[in-house]
Amino acid sequence: MIPDPVQWHVAEHAMHQSFDDQAVVLDLAGGAYFRLNRTAARAWERLKSGATVDQLADALAREFEVERAVLRADMEALVLDLSSRGLVREGP
Numbered sequence: 001m002i003p004d005p006v007q008w009h010v011a012e013h014a015m016h017q018s019f020d021d022q023a024v025v026l027d028l029a030g031g032a033y034f035r036l037n038r039t040a041a042r043a044w045e046r047l048k049s050g051a052t053v054d055q056l057a058d059a060l061a062r063e064f065e066v067e068r069a070v071l072r073a074d075m076e077a078l079v080l081d082l083s084s085r086g087l088v089r090e091g092p
Helices: 038-047 053-063 068-084
Strands: 008-010 014-019 022-027 033-036 088-090
Touching: 008 038, 008 068, 014 038, 022 038, 033 038, 038 053, 038 068, 053 068, 068 088
Parallel strands: none
Antiparallel strands: 008 088, 014 022, 022 033
């Protein structure tokens, strides 16, 4: 479990483009790209200015009709996946 209040930010070499209810993230350092679904794309928007996993869960639970505990687990998994790919980083 990621302890709060770890702030997560989009890495400098990650670019994105939104399309309807999804987004594509391009890793300029590695050349790979990733498709984000609607919920992950909304999380990405919040990560651009920095957010904790709990902040993501709180904000998105209000936006989507999803139980907060489920959403928090999903946001933690998303952040860990993005971090393992070097697309987000911890920081102030």
